[in-house]
Amino acid sequence: MNDSISSFRKIPLFPLGTVLFPDGVIALKIFEARYLDMIKQCLREKTEFGVVSIIKNSDANEEDVSLSFSNIGTLAQIEDFDPVQPALYMTRSFGTKRFKLIKSKQETNGLWMGEVELLDKDPLMPIPQEHHGVAQLLDQIISVIQSEDLLGDAPFKKPFKTDDCGWVSNRLAELLPISLAQKNHLLAQSNPRIRLDLITEIIEDDDLRNLMMH
Structure with a gap:
């Protein structure tokens, strides 16, 4: 029961036009206030953020700014952090665990938060x-x-x-x-x-x- 409860988590999301896989590396240039704050918090609390890809919604009109995300993503752990300027960070993170995105909500500061279910890591399996x-x-x-x-x-x-x-x-x-x-x-x-x-x-x-x- 405890394992089931602990597999659900609320995390900040970083929507991108790419996909991060476990053990993969992603370099990000951070300059928007919402993501600068997110990175600071992740570093301070030693927590991860979620990388999800943006799925284009062909039915949405131009006035509709809502984003549609993939329902699968990967947790990212910050590995390197270089504050080039007060409002410009160069970061390098690596993928840890996959997750299923249950629902997402945009906060007042523009940051997306997601309720996610963590998925099991791949079992070790030799190449056939x-x-x-x-x-x-x-x-x-x-x-x-x-x-x-x-x-x-x-x-x-x-x-x-x-x-x-x-x-x-x-x-x-x-x-x-x-x-x-x-x-x-x-x-x-x-x-x-x-x-x-x-x-x-x-x-x-x-x-x-x-x-x-x-």
Whole structure:
């Protein structure tokens, strides 16, 4: 019972036009007052904020400023914080746990708060034989990034778990040039093996292997 209660949480949301996956890295330039306050509070209280992607609402008219968010997101833990100016922070955060967004509400200061249900972390799962090809593709991409000394700007950090379905599927999902809807669909998969199945299909069907290496 206690585990069930503790899986629900109220968190500040940072809506973006991208998707953060667990163990992924996201660099943000913070300058709006609501997010400056949010970052200060997260640093002070050592808490996380939620990254959710903005889903375009084609039915909304231009006067309707309400946003529609994906119902799946990822908690972000601030790792690096550089107050370049009093009203400009450069931050680097990493994804921890996925969550399901139950409902969201905008506060008077403009900050969105979300009631979320935390989802289980991916279980460790070795790469099956049929997916060794995409795991090797990720290895090659990491080698290129390391050889060009770009790891500081990479969407992931050490340790590299290239023998684990969850880690490999998350990194490839971040790197693939696919739609937000597809990325959110991948993030929503609770089984990392199924997520990797879907990614392998995307790479093979769209012949993305060469595109990702160039």
